[in-house]
Amino acid sequence: MEGGVSYARMPRVKIRELKDDYAKFELRDTDASIANALRRVMIAEVPTVAIDLVEIEVNSSVLNDEFIAHRLGLIPLTSERAMSMRFSRDCDACDGDGQCEFCSVEFHLRVKCMTDQTLDVTSKDLYSSDPTVSPVDFSDPSATDSDNNRGIIIVKLRRGQELKLRAIARKGIGKDHAKWSPAATVTFMYEPEIHINEDLMETLTLEEKREWVDSSPTRVFEIDPVTQQVMVVDAEAYTYDDEVLKKAEAMGKPGLVEIIARQDSFIFTVESTGAVKASQLVLNAIEILKQKLDAVRLSEDTVEADDQFGELGAHMRGG
Template sequence: MEGKSYQRFPKVKIREMKDDYLKFELRDTDASMANALRRVMIAEVPTIAIDLVEIEVNSSVLNDEFIAHRLGLIPLTSDRAMSMRFSRDCDACDGDGQCEFCSVEFLLRAKCISDQTLDVTSKDLYTADHTVVPIDFSDPAGDESGDQRGIIIVKLRRGQELRLRAIARKGIGKDHAKWSPAATVTFMYEPDIRINEELMETLSLEEKRSWVESSPTKVFDIDEETHQVYVCDAEAYTYDDEAIKKAEAVGKPGLVDITAKEDSFIFTVESTGAIKASQLVLNAIEILKQKLDAVRPSEDTEEADDQFGELGAHMRGG
């Protein structure tokens, strides 16, 4: 029998959005969609990272491999990563780094000539391509100290020197964590908490306070005037069942009913800074569409475009 696809139209509601942080609700879908989106954000959205390091001079205390590894982990602005080619697929170069389609070249020249220790940081990496540069984590309102220096690569003492050439390429987190644009991506089922008001009123004020305090996170509270227990922060619930166990311990099973909404998820996305958190989600949706187009029968691709196009439109509209 020919199968018929089940069409869904997920909805997104933005809770909080910063350049490196995004919190949003994903509704009217299931865990497979939520987890697919999460895994694509972590391991499939491409960024640009240093992949090849040619060290000319290194008289620092760190060996060549250590420095090359540290360079690879420096986040680079990757707004054009989606349009770049993977070096393995590029037919316009020989992989030496002189290719505008698949790679970006960096140079670092540092030598300590004073008695003061010299900090070699990500700000000492120079490139002619200003669209791909190390992330600047400095605070515009801050002073010249602290996080204004950039990411420290190595420290040099008097007479020590570091000279190198580095090639940055496009890649994905599945190949190496340095290409992952996500510091963390988590989602939780939205909890549905219902208090049995009639049963609650059979408790004394002290019993109510004891029950409220049984939850390790502040999910419940008491109105000081009416002495009524209410849910103050449902999302703080960690599915620990402590409130349910406490209700059973005082002989009031059914005092509260807590279930997980199976079609509603709360996402928290933190970016490394390579791309904005909001763009990370949009890129993940686009990649998920491409993956589905590759496995769906041709007559179903238009339906997939409708569903994910709707989701992307919600994201762009905020």
Template sequence: MERSAAGASYQRFPRVRIRELKDEYAKFELKDTDASMANALRRVMIAEVPTVAIDLVEIESNSSVLNDEFLAHRLGLIPLTSSGAMSMRFSRDCDACDGDGSCEHCSVEFHLAARATDSGQTLEVTSTKDLRSTDPKVCPVDQQREYQQALGNVDAYEPDAAGDHRGILIVKLRRGQELRLRAIARKGIGKDHAKWSPAATVTFMYEPDIRINQELMETLTLEEKQSWVESSPTKVFDIDPVTQQVTIVDAEAYTYDDEVIKKAEAMGKPGLVEINAKEDSFVFTVETTGAITAYELIMNAITVLRQKLDAVRLQDDDGDLLDLGAHLTGG
């Protein structure tokens, strides 16, 4: 295929180094690529990696204090385990059914039935206790966690796993109130509604490149060094107790706030430190809602991104961009 930019190759080979990986948290470095790639990855993770969430609620009986729409919205926001979401069908593309959730390819049915009996206690309807899935693979994340806990598969590093077991509160019922409903969970992406977003936070930062001019630094007294080190709002620098040299303890703690540079100028020593952002190196922090693991989130994001790029590549040069447009809006 002839391309206008043919000739010069801009191909690069990005590297990924994982620093930390837990079920719901990941921190990794992405090197040898540029901000557009990093940002594309970030945005795909937030808005285009599919999950499953409750999308259709049929209320049979609701005598609670919250109205039907209110409850439907709350149910939708409950994160459901969505490991299989990538292989599921969007209900609008599903041939096996007409999108009303009657087939297992595109939907999962949930049931909820709760009634506060005559005890004076207020009944809390929660995602753990009351929301029943018809598919064991898709259930509220806290149920999954409870199940894992029962199996003894709890990761030791998750401290909150031992804490709150109550799950997500849907509604409180007083004596005599009842809630019965059928809900259908579907596959979707965060772009359509935030409830389908698997990401809690995805951020990346440029890796800072900090160079201290040690010669100039040595012209400072210890007190001056101390006050310069303390001028940074985050703990980036420290003074070596032995050599009394200023050292970098945590470059990534730097928030590009320029405080130390301003301080150096105020002290009459411009050029004391030089800080640059490495434009081809990023540090990602990924947290998920629990719908999928952080690992899955990253890998699925790459898959989705690749699919999108394929859609661009498959296009004729002079062809219209309808397919891409459809892809972008549909995922």
């Protein structure tokens, strides 16, 4: 056992905040290795759909072909279907060609500027062969002005300039290229436990208390206007910067506050690119972690070290 500590095998979850593209939740009674595995899978191993192949027919814009192809690849596409899609390399329907309904989605873009006004070519101009896979819509539904509803700009065209292309979107993971990462940021922090030594705090003047509270770069402490006592208002705002501890020592009051990072409690924040909902991103990550474990558990690929490695076999046995 590690240091004689036995963690409960069954973690607890509590959701603090949940939106389509943002989630904040607590994961308790588990270890950093599990929390970190979850974080890493969310960033790099949850699959999404992104444009991977671009065939440009006409491009008379100021941006060259590969520049536009790169920009198209980085446009997030709604990827609820990604988990059930096939990787194009594993697709037997198209022999790994990556151009069939099971492993790819086709997009078309045809735009020509006919006026003296600069024309913005945006993700809204991409037409998909599959209605479930389309560019993510970042527009505010309540906003009426067209500025907020125009999508992601791909290129700007002047009079006479034209862009005509066909793009193939495929399933992939963030490990292969960042365009396939469904997560904008995934972070976790240890939950801080803050204990103020009330007896020691009483020895400070109001001015000293105020000075001590202000030494924290984030708003963790506050002085109660009625009782004049220092209280913790937002423990999670503490960034483990140790400023309050240094200040207490500088004031000649070490032990004024005790801050402990709970090693078995984590606060996760998950921000999605919009390709997958934040809540679904967490669930998909768990599913992928399970698949990885299952693959190892069921593998029967064994090599006898004595036969294959000669003298190294003895070392493997600890001899």
